[in-house]
Amino acid sequence: MGRFHRHPDGTVHQHDHDDRDRGRRSRDVGDHSGYETGVERVAVLERILGENDRTADANRRDLAAHGVRTINLMSSPGAGKTALLRRTIPALSPEIAVGVLEGDIATSLDADALADVGAAVSLVNTSAGFGGECHLDATMVRSGLGRLPLEALDLLIIENVGNLVCPAEFDVGQDARAMVYAVTEGEEKPLKYPVMFRTADAVVVNKIDLLPHLDVDLSAFHANLRAVNPSAVVFELSARTGEGIDPWLAWLRDLTRR
Amino acid sequence: MHELALCAAIAATVGDHAGGAAVRAVNVEIGHLRQVVPETLQFCWTLHNEGTPLQGCELVVDHVPAAIRCRGCGDRTVLEEPLLVCGSCDGTDVELTSGEELSVTSIDVDRRAR
Secondary structure, X not given: OOEEEEOOOOOEEEEOOOOOOHHHOOOOOOOOOXXXXXXXXXXXXXXOOHHHHHHHHHHHHHHHHOOOEEEEEEEOOOOOHHHHXXXXXXXXXXXXXXXXXXXXXXXXXXXXXXXXXXXXXXXXXXXXXXXXXXXXOHHHHHHHHOOOOHHHOOEEEEEOOOOOOHHHXXXXXXXXXXXXXXXXXXXXXXXXXXXXXXXXXXXXXXXXXXXXXXXXXXXXXXXXXXXXXXXXXXXXOOOOOOOOHHHHHHHHHHHHHO | OOHHHHHHHHHHHHHHXXXXXXXXXXXXXXXXXXXXXXXXXXHHHHHHHOOOOOOOOEEEEEEEOOXXXXXXXXXXXXXXXXXXXXXXXXXXXXXXXXXXXXXXXXXXXXXXXX
16 A cells, blocks of 8 residues: 556556645645646635535435435345335335436336336436446436436335446435345455445345355355444345345335435 | 546636636545546546646645554555555444545646646
């Protein structure tokens, strides 16, 4: 770990500082730049994602004004987000009206899979512009909200792009972050993707029906999860068979009524 | 993977503060717990700025270590791994004191060059 400086000519320096206390760290002002005169340093002090965060707050306010609670559902590709929603939405209906904002790099396959379970679905493909964005940001979610009947909804589930890295960095205006982890992914995942696991309020451990066929050590997974996130609520279930689904449904009902 | 999106956000922030002056360097602070690869960020910065007024502008990344303070013993630990455990007493009741920074701290502008 150190401080990286890269110059336009490609030279890179990296050096460590003995004193890593933030308050006393010296700043490289002036002489670092190599410009003789006429260059002036202007303080900015703005969060890089400040604009995203302001849009996320606007989403949160609009959703709250319509009485809608919102979950940002994240996972790696294929962990079972859509399968979990297909199991969850009919079980909550009709007492809780669920909407889904479906984020995918391309195709409407997931949105189509949810259309027949009684949810209002808004699809946001992230492939517009510079390749396919690997995450939903607050502005993409805002565009998708306009296509949902918010006044008729109690709960909005934002199914993020399947990815354990980038979605964790972007606030989209949710009330809670939930993630799906499949037991087929290996017990070390919380250590490899600590930001995703650390920021989750709830972790769904999915595909437990496959445990008899796997060598995975679930107690090691739980220990790794606790090391990066001591407070997340954890649900072990199978979206395929429905085993263990009730505590997850209870958590959603509780969140919706809060 | 989201470095290009970050570069677009950095460039927008810089534009808001440059007042039309030529920007020679942008100084950003990025915490160790942010999932940003410095080399990728530099590559995306160059790519994003091609053909724009920021072409050739340097991106200076101040990489901030992740650190925690233990509520039990009060000690401070710089994290080498993302495990929220006190290095002195193994306590887990800790607060993160740095490592989540993601900010544009300042810009170096040349008001003579337009």
